[in-house]
Amino acid sequence: MPIATSNFLVPNGTFIVVLLAFLVVLGVIAKYVLPVLNKALTERQDQIRGELEAADKAKADAEEADVERRAVLEQARAQAREIVAQANSTADQTVLSAEARAQAAHDRIVQAADAEVVIARQAAVEEVTARVGEIVLAAAERVIGREIRATDHHDLIDEAIAAVRAETTGAAAGAAGGSR
Amino acid sequence: MFLTSHLLAAPLLGIDISVGDHVQRKVFGLTVNVDIVWATLIAGAVVIALGLTLRAKATNGVPGKFQLLWEMAVGAVQKQVDDSIGPRGAQVVPLALTLFIFIFTCNLFEVIGIGSKLDVLPAPTSDINLPLAMALYVFIMVHRAAVKNRGAGGYVKHYFTRPFPKKLFLVNLFMNLVDELVKPVTLTLRLFGNLFAGGLMLSLLAALVIWKLGPAPIGAVLSAPFTVVWKVFDMAIGAIQAFIFALLTILYFDTAMAPDVAH
Numbered sequence: 190m191p192i193a194t195s196n197f198l199v200p201n202g203t204f205i206v207v208l209l210a211f212l213v214v215l216g217v218i219a220k221y222v223l224p225v226l227n228k229a230l231t232e233r234q235d236q237i238r239g240e241l242e243a244a245d246k247a248k249a250d251a252e253e254a255d256v257e258r259r260a261v262l263e264q265a266r267a268q269a270r271e272i273v274a275q276a277n278s279t280a281d282q283t284v285l286s287a288e289a290r291a292q293a294a295h296d297r298i299v300q301a302a303d304a305e306v307v308i309a310r311q312a313a314v315e316e317v318t319a320r321v322g323e324i325v326l327a328a329a330e331r332v333i334g335r336e337i338r339a340t341d342h343h344d345l346i347d348e349a350i351a352a353v354r355a356e357t358t359g360a361a362a363g364a365a366g367g368s369r
Numbered sequence: 370m371f372l373t374s375h376l377l378a379a380p381l382l383g384i385d386i387s388v389g390d391h392v393q394r395k396v397f398g399l400t401v402n403v404d405i406v407w408a409t410l411i412a413g414a415v416v417i418a419l420g421l422t423l424r425a426k427a428t429n430g431v432p433g434k435f436q437l438l439w440e441m442a443v444g445a446v447q448k449q450v451d452d453s454i455g456p457r458g459a460q461v462v463p464l465a466l467t468l469f470i471f472i473f474t475c476n477l478f479e480v481i482g483i484g485s486k487l488d489v490l491p492a493p494t495s496d497i498n499l500p501l502a503m504a505l506y507v508f509i510m511v512h513r514a515a516v517k518n519r520g521a522g523g524y525v526k527h528y529f530t531r532p533f534p535k536k537l538f539l540v541n542l543f544m545n546l547v548d549e550l551v552k553p554v555t556l557t558l559r560l561f562g563n564l565f566a567g568g569l570m571l572s573l574l575a576a577l578v579i580w581k582l583g584p585a586p587i588g589a590v591l592s593a594p595f596t597v598v599w600k601v602f603d604m605a606i607g608a609i610q611a612f613i614f615a616l617l618t619i620l621y622f623d624t625a626m627a628p629d630v631a632h
Contacts, residue, residue: 197389197565200498202399207409207493208502214413214471219463222420225427226443229436232429 317353324349386572388565390486391496402496409493412475419470442466449616453623461622464510468503469615475499476564476607480600484571494610495564497557504556507618512549515625552621556614563610567603574599 328349391402423439432440446466450458478492493499516524528545529538574596580588 198497200501202396202401203405203496203498204502205399206401206406207499208506210406210409210413211467211471211499211503211506214416215464215467217417218420218467218470222424222439223443223463223466225424226436226439229427229429229432230440230443233432236429 317356321350321353324353386569386576387486388569392487402498404487404491405493405496405498408478408490409475409499411490412471412478412493416467416471416474442470446615446619449619453619454626457626458619458622460514461619464507465615465619468507468618469611472503472560472614473608473611476611477604479564479567479571479603479607482568482571484568484573484575484596488568492564492568492607494560495568497561500557500560501553503614504553504560507556507621508553511552511618511621511625514622518626552617556617560610560614563606567606570599570603571596 325346328346332345392404394401394403419439423436426433427436443462443466446462446469450461450465454461472494475492475494478490479495481490482488482492512524515527519527528542529535531541531545533541574592577588577592577595578586580591
């Protein structure tokens with residue numbers, strides 16, 4: 190191959206060949222490469238845009254649902270408050286009426302008990318008074334069983350009667366205290 | 370003083386660094402730089418292969434790294450076009466994108482070079498023909514767009530009525546002609562000059578090997594690390610030049626497609 194030195198600033202026949210080579214490269218890039226690349230880019234952009242739109246829609250839906258949920262919740266809260274208030278007032282009423290009834294029943298019972306106690310005490314006193322004689326006699330018999338000396342045993346009889354008295358009084362007082 | 374200059378000149382004394390050497394053939398009476406042609410064809414094949422690989426693998430789902438790279442390049446070009454020209458500039462995107470990728474690929478060939486008289490795979494952009502071809506293609510397309518935008522009458526009128534009032538139409542014509550004609554020239558020379566200088570730098574760094582300070586082979590020791598550093602730098606230059614070429618193309622189209630009142 191001949192090697193030659195020429196003025197490096199002067200173009201020669203190479204110009205035509207490299208120009209054609211460049212135009213071929215340009216043609217291939219412009220016709221076959223760029224459209225494919227641009228198509229891929231556009232499609233990807235569309236895809237992303239679609240996804241963004243879907244995301245926006247989903248977000249809007251979620252917000253709507255959230256608002257609805259809040260409204261329902263608020264409604265439910267209000268209802269609950271109402272119900273609780275109602276229940277409270279009902280309970281208050283119930284308690285009041287129950288207390289009133291209980292007080293009434295209590296008063297009745299106490300009254301009845303008092304009356305009963307009084308009656309029982311009277312009955313007891315009468316019974317005891319009625320039995321005093323018997324007891325005296327029994328006491329006398331026990332005394333007589335050994336020796337008859339009334340003066341000596343007068344104290345004994347009195348003592349027995351007092352004991353009976355004390356017993357009946359204490360019982361009546363105990364009955365009255367227990368009912369309270 | 371004499372010693373220093375002598376030392377610096379020493380590596381260059383015994384070596385002949387020539388420029389513009391090519392494997393050449395006559396085809397239909399035209400001289401063709403065969404090495405540049407095959408390097409260009411290989412660069413083109415690489416770009417086309419990258420493009421067709423993408424075409425086969427492109428997905429509208431999650432893109433792989435390869436596709437992501439393409440999308441980044443396209444996105445950057447697209448954004449630049451949108452920002453300066455607007456939606457009307459859609460037709461510029463393929464040209465600007467191809468320019469960037471193709472020039473960048475060509476420029477990377479310089480990394481393979483070793484700075485010999487004839488590299489196996491010289492950067493095609495380090496020869497004037499390819500930059501000139503691309504710049505002229507851009508020039509023609511820009512003026513076609515200008516005619517389409519303003520109509521034939523408006524296109525011609527444009528040369529006379531701006532930037533000064535109509536009274537100075539001759540000055541306007543002169544300034545506009547210079548402006549328009551300089552564009553492809555600068556576009557060509559900027560790219561060519563940078564890459565050509567890059568190759569020349571490799572030759573100089575290779576020639577550094579013969580520099581000895583007495584018995585110490587200083588040049589041989591320095592040549593390799595210098596070359597590595599330079600190649601990394603050169604890759605950055607390659608990317609920047611590719612970017613500038615594509616960007617200026619977009620800006621030229623912007624000027625051509627802008628409504629008349631805008632400037």
